[in-house]
Amino acid sequence: xxxxxxxxxxxxxxxxxxxxxxxxxxxxxxxxxxxxxxxxxxxxxxxxxxxxxxxxxxxxxxxxxxxxxxxxxxxxxxxxxxxxxxxxxxxxxxxxxxxxxxxxxxxxxxxxxx
Amino acid sequence: xxxxxxxxxxxxxxxxxxxxxxxxxxxxxxxxxxxxxxxxxxxxxxxxxxxxxxxxxxxxxxxxxxxxxxxxxxxxxxxxxxxxxxxxxxxxxxxxxxxxxxxxxxxxxxxx
Numbered sequence: 001x002x003x004x005x006x007x008x009x010x011x012x013x014x015x016x017x018x019x020x021x022x023x024x025x026x027x028x029x030x031x032x033x034x035x036x037x038x039x040x041x042x043x044x045x046x047x048x049x050x051x052x053x054x055x056x057x058x059x060x061x062x063x064x065x066x067x068x069x070x071x072x073x074x075x076x077x078x079x080x081x082x083x084x085x086x087x088x089x090x091x092x093x094x095x096x097x098x099x100x101x102x103x104x105x106x107x108x109x110x111x112x113x114x
Numbered sequence: 115x116x117x118x119x120x121x122x123x124x125x126x127x128x129x130x131x132x133x134x135x136x137x138x139x140x141x142x143x144x145x146x147x148x149x150x151x152x153x154x155x156x157x158x159x160x161x162x163x164x165x166x167x168x169x170x171x172x173x174x175x176x177x178x179x180x181x182x183x184x185x186x187x188x189x190x191x192x193x194x195x196x197x198x199x200x201x202x203x204x205x206x207x208x209x210x211x212x213x214x215x216x217x218x219x220x221x222x223x224x225x226x
Contacts, residue, residue, distance in 0.1 A: 004157075033213055033214075035213075035214075035216075040218070041218055041219075042118075042120075042200050042202075042216030042217050042218045042219050043158070043200075043214070043216045044216070045213030045214060045215065047213075048213055056213060058213055090158065099146045099204035099214075100146075100163075100165065102160050103160070103214065104159075105157050105158040105159065106157065107157050108157075
């Protein structure tokens with residue numbers, strides 16, 4: 001069984017640029033959630049995708065968008081990058097909707113915005 | 115709005131001593147509470163959830179709705195318990211999703 005993978009591991013961008021982060025969910029999982037973890041903070045929920053549709057969203061502006069593909073892998077896109085977007089971005093997959101389904105986390109992508 | 119508060123950023127105890135990591139939450143409905151753990155150089159992983167009422171690695175946590183708390187306890191700390199611990203709540207954060215609301219975490223250090 002393959003766990004959640006994320007790419008790239010690290011990324012450096014400048015303010016105003018756009019970035020795409022990728023996540024491969026664990027085998028058999030159809031639900032993907034994205035989180036932003038700033039330094040010294042807990043992860044903060046960005047949004048969740050279920051069977052290629054956005055299923056819910058946290059308190060993030062529209063310049064944070066996502067996609068889920070038929071194989072249930074996912075992308076997080078951030079437009080017009082700001083310095084405060086510098087953070088660790090975590091992807092988590094689960095077998096189905098419902099909080100009783102454990103979320104399995106990837107190792108994260110460290111984004112630095114200069 | 116839902117919120118999770120972990121008042122201790124850092125907790126240091128000696129091996130063999132009892133451990134209690136505090137977690138308080140704010141939520142208007144019936145939340146589901148979790149403890150996640152991150153060991154050094156490993157990814158975030160689920161430790162336990164209140165609905166299972168189980169003991170994992172000697173840790174237990176009881177949901178106290180009156181005090182809106184979900185403290186994590188272990189009677190005898192071991193060195194391998196040193197890690198970052200996050201309390202999390204699932205309360206349908208935004209639009210019906212199952213996104214987790216995390217606290218800021220407590221860094222637990224077990225001294226030999």
